[in-house]
Amino acid sequence: MNFDFSDDQKFLKGEARKFLEGRCPIAKVRAVLDDAARFHDADLWREVAAQGWLGTAIPEAFGGLGLGHLELCVIAEELGRALAPIPFASTVYFLAEALLLAGSEAQKQAWLPRIAAGEAIGCFASVERPGALTEAQVQAQVTGGKLTGTKLPVTDGEIADVAVVLAREGGRPGLFLVDLSGEGVARETLETLDPTRGAAKLTFAGAPAERLGEPGEGMALAEALLERAAVLLAFEQVGGADRALEMAKDYAMHRYAFGRPIGSYQAIKHKLADMYVKNELARSNAYYGAWALETGASELPLAAASARVAACEASWYAAKENLQTHGGIGFTWQMDCHLFYRRAQQLGLVAGAAKAWKERLVTQLERRNAA
Amino acid sequence: MDFNDTAEEAAYRAQARAWLGANAPKRGAGGGMIGDEDAGGLKAAKAWQAKKAAAGYACITWPKEWGGVGGANWQAQVFGQEEANYPTPGNPFQIGLGMCVPTIMTAGNDVDKQRFVGPALRGEEIWCQLFSEPSGGSDVAGSRTRAVRADDGSGDWIINGQKVWTSGAQYSDYGILITRTDPAVPKHKGLTMFWVDMKDPAIEVRPIHQMSGASGFNEVYFTDLRVKDSQRVGPVGEGWRVSLVTLMNERNAIGGGASYHRQVMDLAASVATLAGSGIKDAALREKVADWYVQAEGLRLTRLRTQTALSRGQTPGPEASIGKLVTAPLMQDVANTALELEDQFGIIRDPEYAPLSALFQATLMSAPGMRIAGGTDEIMRNIIAERVLGLPQDVRVDKDVAFKDIPTGR
Numbered sequence: 001m002n003f004d005f006s007d008d009q010k011f012l013k014g015e016a017r018k019f020l021e022g023r024c025p026i027a028k029v030r031a032v033l034d035d036a037a038r039f040h041d042a043d044l045w046r047e048v049a050a051q052g053w054l055g056t057a058i059p060e061a062f063g064g065l066g067l068g069h070l071e072l073c074v075i076a077e078e079l080g081r082a083l084a085p086i087p088f089a090s091t092v093y094f095l096a097e098a099l100l101l102a103g104s105e106a107q108k109q110a111w112l113p114r115i116a117a118g119e120a121i122g123c124f125a126s127v128e129r130p131g132a133l134t135e136a137q138v139q140a141q142v143t144g145g146k147l148t149g150t151k152l153p154v155t156d157g158e159i160a161d162v163a164v165v166l167a168r169e170g171g172r173p174g175l176f177l178v179d180l181s182g183e184g185v186a187r188e189t190l191e192t193l194d195p196t197r198g199a200a201k202l203t204f205a206g207a208p209a210e211r212l213g214e215p216g217e218g219m220a221l222a223e224a225l226l227e228r229a230a231v232l233l234a235f236e237q238v239g240g241a242d243r244a245l246e247m248a249k250d251y252a253m254h255r256y257a258f259g260r261p262i263g264s265y266q267a268i269k270h271k272l273a274d275m276y277v278k279n280e281l282a283r284s285n286a287y288y289g290a291w292a293l294e295t296g297a298s299e300l301p302l303a304a305a306s307a308r309v310a311a312c313e314a315s316w317y318a319a320k321e322n323l324q325t326h327g328g329i330g331f332t333w334q335m336d337c338h339l340f341y342r343r344a345q346q347l348g349l350v351a352g353a354a355k356a357w358k359e360r361l362v363t364q365l366e367r368r369n370a371a
Numbered sequence: 372m373d374f375n376d377t378a379e380e381a382a383y384r385a386q387a388r389a390w391l392g393a394n395a396p397k398r399g400a401g402g403g404m405i406g407d408e409d410a411g412g413l414k415a416a417k418a419w420q421a422k423k424a425a426a427g428y429a430c431i432t433w434p435k436e437w438g439g440v441g442g443a444n445w446q447a448q449v450f451g452q453e454e455a456n457y458p459t460p461g462n463p464f465q466i467g468l469g470m471c472v473p474t475i476m477t478a479g480n481d482v483d484k485q486r487f488v489g490p491a492l493r494g495e496e497i498w499c500q501l502f503s504e505p506s507g508g509s510d511v512a513g514s515r516t517r518a519v520r521a522d523d524g525s526g527d528w529i530i531n532g533q534k535v536w537t538s539g540a541q542y543s544d545y546g547i548l549i550t551r552t553d554p555a556v557p558k559h560k561g562l563t564m565f566w567v568d569m570k571d572p573a574i575e576v577r578p579i580h581q582m583s584g585a586s587g588f589n590e591v592y593f594t595d596l597r598v599k600d601s602q603r604v605g606p607v608g609e610g611w612r613v614s615l616v617t618l619m620n621e622r623n624a625i626g627g628g629a630s631y632h633r634q635v636m637d638l639a640a641s642v643a644t645l646a647g648s649g650i651k652d653a654a655l656r657e658k659v660a661d662w663y664v665q666a667e668g669l670r671l672t673r674l675r676t677q678t679a680l681s682r683g684q685t686p687g688p689e690a691s692i693g694k695l696v697t698a699p700l701m702q703d704v705a706n707t708a709l710e711l712e713d714q715f716g717i718i719r720d721p722e723y724a725p726l727s728a729l730f731q732a733t734l735m736s737a738p739g740m741r742i743a744g745g746t747d748e749i750m751r752n753i754i755a756e757r758v759l760g761l762p763q764d765v766r767v768d769k770d771v772a773f774k775d776i777p778t779g780r
Binding site: 001002003004005070245249252253260261263264265266268269270272273274276277280281282284285287288290291294295305306309310313355357358359361362365366369 | 372373374375376377380445632633636637650656657659660661663664665667668669671672674675677678679681692695696748750751752754755756758759760761762763764765
């Protein structure tokens with residue numbers, strides 16, 4: 001029995017934390033938030049690429065480090081903790097994972113080395129309307145290798161070089177790779193809840209599209225891709241939730257009201273204890289998801305859904321109650337609470353809301369019970 | 372990460388499995404709450420404990436010096452996992468072996484250690500913990516049971532007072548008792564611990580009829596109970612420090628168990644709502660998912676703890692969350708299940724109530740789970756203070772002589 005990360009993985013996590021504390025202080029996140037013309041921190045992105053993190057789980061043959069998903073998970077946790085304003089999830093959890101999952105040898109050769117080097121930013125363009133990602137959502141069409149349709153919101157769509165797009169071909173959804181520097185692509189900036197992770201509306205008018213994987217397999221591939229992303233995002237959520245708890249704790253220790261620290265009142269203590277419990281449950285569920293992802297276990301669909309549901313709960317609770325613990329100052333622009341509040345929503349919705357993942361979880365339980 | 376056993380773990384597991392296969396009961400009711408055992412259940416539990424002790428599977432981590440195996444924490448974990456696969460009798464020894472006897476081993480004298488550790492380990496003697504009082508359930512340091520020196524120069528102590536919520540007191544042979552020896556000093560400083568013989572006629576045990584119908588807890592009355600000074604566990608006035616050993620052992624016994632999500636799903640599939648089958652009810656499905664990630668989160672947290680133990684590390688504070696998660700969860704599960712049963716939910720007759728009235732029984736025992744061994748509120752205080760390091764509440768009773776503390780009466 002060994003249900004923990006290895007010493008090497010913990011060392012990597014420690015190094016990632018040190019690096020991000022130095023290179024991604026909250027002021028850098030704010031700089032992106034405060035500048036409507038910026039959608040990410042390009043300097044940080046280059047530095048993260050130089051660390052090799054983008055290629056963590058990409059095989060060495062394709063220019064990556066050839067490590068595994070467990071290593072990617074520990075980095076994800078630190079990125080979440082730092083609220084890193086970079087397109088890491090879009091590029092690594094979605095684009096690189098889609099290529100590893102369904103890409104041809106040629107597609108992998110074309111894109112994975114560029115991803116690992118920080119030369120290609122990715123995005124995942126799936127939904128078109130409000131509501132969960134169902135087959136009915138997918139109206140974009142690929143005909144004769146040309147994509148037509150509209151996708152929104154597409155996180156990092158503003159800055160991405162290539163998109164993984166869910167679109168119909170011959171009536172059934174497939175997954176496609178679209179080079180966004182080519183013709184027939186229009187981008188429109190969207191105002192979003194978390195401007196440190198920008199999103200765009202992408203309009204395709206006959207843009208060249210290459211299929212990823214088999215025809216008609218789009219929904220199944222998207223599900224598999226979302227499961228992988230759910231685990232990795234859960235680590236970002238746990239990282240952010242832990243830091244929000246630390247913020248709340250620090251504030252509660254030093255803020256006095258009625259002659260004593262507010263952290264000595266049970267109303268605050270119990271709230272923070274609940275945060276701690278949710279964070280621990282989320283962490284344990286995320287670890288299990290990491291194990292399932294790394295080993296390709298048949299438990300992955302259930303483990304990913306559990307990791308996602310627990311992480312969404314922990315991250316939302318920690319973000320909103322951290323702000324509440326701060327009182328009035330927590331509602332100001334100058335205080336950092338709202339950055340965590342924004343990011344909790346962004347991460348909680350970007351791979352599908354907890355509501356949908358709860359349904360996936362129970363469906364998996366029904367299958368297991370029937371077996 | 373690897374859920375497979377190491378070679379060493381696998382060898383130990385195989386050995387434990389073989390022994391259990393040959394010795395553990397294949398049929399039986401299994402254990403219930405501590406204190407609920409009848410005479411037959413108690414006899415079966417003692418026989419099982421003796422069998423384990425003879426084979427080296429009782430108190431695996433205790434030092435050999437005191438009759439333990441001197442084994443590692445991971446061995447105890449592995450054996451516990453394997454034992455859980457059998458309907459073994461209840462464990463009325465849990466409080467004694469988990470809390471009372473470790474306290475004796477830490478703070479007691481050598482004569483007591485020689486006398487008590489072996490018989491407890493072999494299941495021959497059962498212990499109870501006499502801490503809570505009517506005037507202070509959560510506030511253990513506020514104990515009012517008095518111990519005063521006899522005035523005959525014998526050095527003996529005379530004890531008067533009352534304890535409450537004592538699990539298994541009705542069949543216990545011995546108990547550890549926290550008493551007030553000096554009411555003139557602040558409350559944490561005037562306490563002293565003793566062990567007592569529960570068969571002494573000066574001790575009266577009265578069962579408490581609980582709302583669940585069971586009577587596992589007791590009131591225990593002490594009327595001029597005379598104990599020898601040699602029965603003192605630790606120095607006079609150090610009872611609080613000694614009791615922390617006991618309470619720490621209690622906290623390490625991570626709570627948490629079944630969540631019944633499977634049973635709720637089966638029930639839901641068998642009943643109708645006005646919108647169709649119960650299992651298709653969206654609100655129920657969301658709840659099942661929430662329960663599952665909590666129960667699963669606890670199971671996995673225990674595996675993290677086990678990993679730390681197997682590496683010889685001290686488990687982190689995550690072990691303290693079990694009971695706080697499980698108890699309210701069980702209450703919510705039971706309430707939701709009864710809603711699904713709709714009008715049938717009021718029936719507690721196992722002949723008519725679905726799943727032999729499992730959820731009715733759970734509903735009626737859940738309030739006790741949320742209170743016993745530290746209420747939800749105390750557990751949150753413990754997490755906030757000991758795990759997160761938040762300040763203690765302002766305590767108006769802290770630097771006041773115990774006799775001057777307001778009681779509201």
